[in-house]
Structure formats: C-alpha cells, structure tokens
Amino acid sequence: MNLDKQYYSISEVASLFKVNTSKLRYWETQFPHLLPKRTGKGIRKYTPVDIEKIAILVDLIDNQGLTIEGAKLAIKKNGSPKNPNQVVIDQLLDIRQFLQVISEGLN
Template identity: 30%
Template sequence: MAPAEKAAGALRTIGELAEEIGRPQHILRYWETRFPQLRPLTRAGNRRYYRTEDVALVRRIHQLLADQGYTIRGVQKLLTEEKGASARVPSAAPRPGQDLRAIRDTLAQALEDDRS
C-alpha cells in the first residue's frame, strides 16, 4: 500500500518513509543513531514502524539537511536547542478543571447580569 493511500495517523514502514523522502532506508537507520529524538516502534525482526511524530521529525531532518544545507552536527545542535527552549517555556495549559471553573464563573456572572 502506498503512503498516500494510508490514513494520516497510520504507522509508516521504513520503506514507505524512505520512498516518501527520496532517501535510502540505510540513511534513516543512520539518522536513528545520530538523533535520539527519532525512535520508531520496532517489532519482531527489528521491523521499524514510524509514528506520525517520527515522520514529521524525519521530514524536518531531511529538509534541514537537503534544502537548508545543515550538517548532521548542525541539525543535532538545532534540535537540542529547540528541545531546551520548549522545556524552559512554562506550559500555558491550565490545570484540570481550571477551564471548567472559568466557564462556570462566566456563566454565573452572565446570570447575575440578567437578573439585574
């Protein structure tokens, strides 16, 4: 089955992904040794299955190397810096239930305003 025929979130084999980006499979295996962020699922016989986030990372690595002229070392540094920057940025995600409390308070205020 060709990659275009798969659902967006479907796992990709190493062959499908290699064909999609136009690189041989051994290059993807090499990238796995150089980029710790790239960890596809492995099954019996070391068959690799790339998740959606792995596919996005492979496409990004390929784009940086092929189109933007980065070296392997440069891409490693860039990805490490990005990971560090995202870890330093405080999460804007509210605590569980915080959104519900805000909605409740907004509705309570609206009811109060209607009564006045």
Template identity: 35%
Template structure:
C-alpha cells in the same frame, strides 16, 4: 506533502514518502533521538507519523539548509519551535508552488 493517515509505516514506505534511502533513515535513527521507530519480534521498523515529521524536519535542515548532522542536532535542541514554524512555512510554500505549476501546465495544455 504525503498525508500520514496510518498509525505505523514500514521503512520502505517512509523512504518513499520523504525521498531518502532506507540506509539514511537507519543512520539518522542512531543519531537523532526524536526518530524512534518501534520494532516487532523480527526487527522490522514501524515509524509513527511523529517519526516521519521528525525525519522531514531533519531532512529540511540537512538537505535544504545544508547543515551538517551535528549542527542540525544542536539546532533542534536549541530552537525546535522556530525550526518547526520555518519548516511548516516552507512546506506550505512548496504546496502552493506545486499547485500553481499544475495550473500553469493545465493552461498550456488548453492552448
């Protein structure tokens, strides 16, 4: 998972971090009130780490779990804490899997 060390990120940076097109981020911004980037005078969006985590959680529900947008909205309203725990667990498991894959690749290169 990419770390979020800056205070604000442009939409292109966020799109790259989460692996989604910028158009999807703009669309989700209109549907999910938890995604609320700030804008400057020119209209440039600036996302906070909190916005990015909300996007990752929505992506988990929509892309990984296969929920429709309306169902994801309802699930977030009903059980945000439960979703957060599951999302964090899945993220940790992916990190472990990636690290194990790196170790296996290193072992294969030693042969």
C-alpha cells in the same frame, strides 16, 4: 503530507522523502529522538509523529544543507520545532543581532 495510516515501513518513509533506507537507519543512530517502534522481529514501524521528525531532519540536512552536528545544534537550540522555518528565522535574528553589535562597535 497526508498520513492516514498508523504505521509505515522504512521503505514507505524512504520513498516519501526520496532518501535511502540506510540514511534513515543512520539518522536513528545520530538523533536519539528518532526512535521508531519495532516489531518482535525487529522491523521498524514509523508513526506519523516519527515522520514529522524525519521531515524536520530532511529540511535541516538535505534542504538547508546543515551537517549532522549543525542539525543537532538546531534541534537542541529550538527543541523539535513544529515549523522548520523557525530555525531559519532564529538564525536570521542571530545574524541581525551580531551585525548590530558590529555596527555599534564601528561608531
């Protein structure tokens, strides 16, 4: 993702991720760490850091199929991961540990 500007409008960000602007507005209400700057007239201006946060949400919710609550838990557990794939790796490690406990219980 080539982000060469300092600020992006909500429509530019929505277009970048192929989502509706209403989804971005809703996510702002659900994820306190997503808080774009606003102009004096209340117009949202997203920074490249905001766009990275949105990329994580798109991956967790739209690509991985997590619910809003599931995405909140994943972010809470892992912080704001730089690499969204780390969420999947951590989930797989949790599953592996769970299966090992079950296996030991069968023996």
